[in-house]
Amino acid sequence: MINNWPNTIAHIDADAFFASCELARNPHLRGKPLMVLGKLDSCILAKSPEAKIAGVTTAMPVWDAKKLCPNGVFIQGDFRYYTLISRQMMAILCEWSPVVEVYSVDEAFVDMNGLRGMYRKSFDQIGDKIREQIKNDLGITVSVGVSVNKTLAKMGCEINKPDGTTIISGRKIDEFLAKIPVTDVPGIGYSRGELLKKYRVENCLHLAKMPQSFVQRLFGKMGVLLWRELRGEISFPILSDPPPPKNIGRTSSFEKPVSDLRMVEGLAFFHLERALNALYRHRMIASEITLHLRNKDFQIYGIPYQFSKPTADFFKIAKVLKSLINQIPSGHIWRSTGVILSKLSDGKSLQYDLFEGAEKALNSEKVDEAKAHINEKYGQFTVRSGSTLYLGGKCKKQSNRMGLI
Ligand SMILES: [Mg+2]
Structure with a gap:
């Protein structure tokens, strides 16, 4: 068991980002199945909740999506516009904290250490304020996860989507992990999940409680880094200036x-x-x-x-x-x-x-x-x-x- 907030990181993730950007400038399309097309118009890059309900998935070929949603709205991706919204979203986050790591076009990690005292608000309230500001200024919704490290913040962010804030303090980590299947951990897919099942490791708490040697043997060094994060330690610090690409x-x-x-x-x-x-x-x-x-x-x-x-x-x-x-x-x-x-x-x-x-x-x-x-x-x-x-x-x-x- 660790203290509540030895370190605080928020993960902010826009909900169905490209589709939300299109709905923000075409509000009359709200409520309709809307799909954003990728490069060369061949596959679905993002979809509105209505298209998701109809069975459309990301990366689905357009012709399959058209069969599922014959009356759907298909829009060619406008990446100049999405990048503009992304930059505005990141700028809002930088207003809240001096340390922001842009993780992808619609995701960021924010260093929250010291912000409670500065804003005289709880992490919960800060998360809600960030969501509110992005919704009011940009017309899109984001979800927020706040925890003691990146992995737990990201996992927390997933469970209250869309438009939700999730707080996992140090003392609540075990309670949270017990509810999450191991296959929901970033990096553990179906086959690794099946392997863990053989050892009766089904939820994340089981995994976090296994000895380091077990994790090392099964998943190597990367697995151990992840296992440490599940235990509330820090393997992946925030990189506000990410390293240049290797290729x-x-x-x-x-x-x-x-x-x-x-x-x-x-x-x-x-x-x-x-x-x-x-x-x-x-x-x-x-x-x-x-x-x-x-x-x-x-x-x-x-x-x-x-x-x-x-x-x-x-x-x-x-x-x-x-x-x-x-x-x-x-x-x-x-x-x-x-x-x-x-x-x-x-x-x-x-x-x-x-x-x-x-x-x-x-x-x-x-x-x-x-x-x-x-x-x-x-x-x-x-x-x-x-x-x-x-x-x-x-x-x-x-x-x-x-x-x-
Ligand atoms: Mg997203």
Whole structure:
């Protein structure tokens, strides 16, 4: 048993974020089954509660969702707008605490230590005030979980969705854990759950009470970190300045598996544009690119290429990608493709090759910059690689997904 509040962290998670954003600006659609479509319009990215009741799930193909909801409203994702709402939501959280970790587009961890005294309110009241402010200012609802560490705050946040606040103080941890099946712990899926069942570990309290050696043997080091958090200790501190990514990958499936390599080229270049956007945003350069492919039998192929020196130059990387596409083994039907940029380093360390000519390198940098500027202003893919034309109208001009893609 630990004290009530040796440390306090809140997890804030928007409810059905993309769908809520659409409802906030289209209030006349409230009460209807609304679905937001992902990239290339092929799958459901978010759904309103009415669509959920009809059986629609996230990542479901559009044609299946249309069968379940023939009168549903289908909206193409507008990521520029969602990013704007996300930034406003994070700004509200920063008004409440100086330490906020943006965990995803619609989730954040907030350091609550010291806030009770500062606002003269209980954690419960602070959670409710945060929800209220986000609802009033942005028109979307969020759920809040407050506990002694990240894992417990996140698990707490889940149980009172939508639009709820859950408080799990140190002394209430055991009572809370006893109600939660182990499969609800982030990182423990169905098969691990089945394994634990054999040891009569069914709820989280059972797991938290098992010896460390048992958890280590079954789930390794990561499992032990999680087990410590279930016991109220801290394995994962708040990172208000998250570390830069180690690699950037962007991949997706075709609507239907294809054998035409021009389609593979189109989708691979579409993802190259997206991966490079993320690379530019992090001001990084890459030493390696891998063309990722998965065939209809779900076998995965990776064709890697190592650059002679790290780069972020679109033309240089595009030329390499084209050569990797030429190496694709024949006779396959492809289900998905994409690119992974890896061995990333800080873009400031970029050095121009004396023999290549600094002027040439600077010119292509200027083209990349101008392209990024136009796409930022007029929407992603306004200016894009000609290879994406193989995708036909599927790669139409899209809104920017600033901070996300
Ligand atoms: Mg959410």
